[in-house]
Amino acid sequence: MGYVAGAGLVAATSGAGGFGIIASATMSLDELRYAVAEVRRRTAAPFGVNLRADAPDAAERVDLLVAERVRLASFALAPSRDLIRRCADGGVLTMPSVGARRHAEKVAEWGVDAVLVQGAEGGGHTGGVPTTLLLPQVVDAVGIPVVAAGGFFDGRGLVAALAYGAAGVAMGTRFLLTSDSPVGAEVKRRYLDATVTGTVVTTRVDGVPHRVLRTALVDGLERSGRAGAALRALRHAAAFRRLSGLSWPALLRAGRAARHDRELTWAQTLMAANTPMLLRASMVEGRPESGVMSAGQVVGLIDDLPSCAELIDRIMKDADARLAALTAAR
Template sequence: METALTRLVGVRHPIVQTGMGWVAGPRLVSATAEAGALGILASATMTLDQLRSAVREVKSRTDAPFGVNLRADAGDARDRVRVIIKEGVRVASFALAPSKELIAELKDAGVVVIPSIGARRHAEKVAAWGADAVVVQGGEGGGHTGEVATTVLLPQVVDAVDIPVIAAGGFYDGRGLVAALAYGAAGVAMGTRFLLTSDSTVPDPVKARYLAATVKDITVTTRVDGLPHRMLRTELVASLEKSGRAASLARAVRHAAAFRRISGLSWLRMARDGLAMKHGKDLTWSQVLLAANTPMMLKSAMVDGRPDLGVMASGQVAGLLEDVPSCAELIGRIMREAGETTERLRGLAAPQPQS
């Protein structure tokens, strides 16, 4: 299936595996790329050396195109951009809108720039700055999310910009891919569906918690980092929502210290990143401090296998997922379903025989 997305990035199928922190590592990304979709390596929780090593590991596993997800507000964002340029990465994706200058630097080096956005005005802004495509995530999506459903947000953005639009939030099968294409999208991006594959390094007991969830077991809370965050409803999340402000801030300080040790960042660099985040999202200092919760609480579940100590970001589609296929099996199935759905729709449009 050829679309504006497949032509832009050089993949066979219009499917993107999103850059999930602690989840989208070299194994998942390379398996996705080998299966013909676009894998995105998550770099926010990596040091520069770890990022360089991860990129090289993906390249040792596959010759197919892949991307790296970057935090545009990170103090070392430009250093990370230089790494992916030097290493020949095909795509740079961003969770927040990158600056006009950062987009220009990447494009001058031949890197495709694909920011993720959650509002029409953000899509218009990055398109005007030269972004090559955008990922549009509706409120159904996992992790940090907005209030507008994909079925409302997607056509808004498709009508507003003239660059390829990739739909995210609520997609997991071939029917969804065809629906997104019908809206005018050039493909779909999926996180939770790829998290629940055999190529994902998330521990099996954690995957089992996702598979057991119903759509009512997925909630949005602000008590992890002060921002709306979609995740599985667990005993820990319930306790966080009941905890007071002082306990929340104390927990955030502990997690900030732990993330500093893992990331190798200095307190000064973390303070600068926090300042950039504060201005970029108009947050209070309490919210900036709470944001230190996110990487460490995700790591507890996604790496350490301790959902009792961590949180599990999740799209609402987790309540519909029942298996853990390989990336190759998943992508093959989605494309078969998309073909069958397209044929069925063609049948609906066929002329009826005269009586």
């Protein structure tokens, strides 16, 4: 949800009764500070911030969340014990995203407050185990709340996740496709036109499995050789450095940390710079033909652009009706 889950979408989600989470990986520290203040200006409802655990300024970002009394820090990668402790000491809950049972068990032992489990159907970086198999595994393995992601878009999915033992569901693609989302009309149209087979999991964007809409650009990346991929990654690394304000030494330190934490090769580490720039081309600049569009397979079941308030109301009414029908059938 980089470049998508900013202050506007988060405030609209939380204000409507959901729990919005700012996607800060594509923000500088100052941009994150502004986004937190802007959400506060728009709603008094609680919200969270997603952080990169391997960011050079991760500790500073956690300190900002503590100072601003943000309710939750979520992490795309497993946070260190030190970051978990910083959050706990400051009254901020922690919820890393996991794609395997063993990862959930590890962070639960470290003292996180909840885990978000994403199955293979989910958009962005994803694993190979479907949500319907991964979710019950994790629920049975840990004694903390589990939030389910990957394949959810309506009240039926919410009820199904609760039946599996989840505490709730997280939705990325569904909230990207709302009228409150900042994504441009042409990009939203590409999403709405997609089918359930219109996504692909590729390693050619940033070196690790990434589910995106299938486009001519993605097909080209799949066919490209190593030399072309390396040159493209270098260009994107330089562009990301300028946008983020990081120095080359800081960017290299972040790369080393990511390589260690995620067990990446140096080639994969170099390619990681592709993601923010290719997402920016589509999500910010509105050029779907020049960027990538992360998407869950659920994109093929979405055909409208409600507001966050309309969507959440619809989900809850649908869930209530499903539960009532199940109860009546006993």
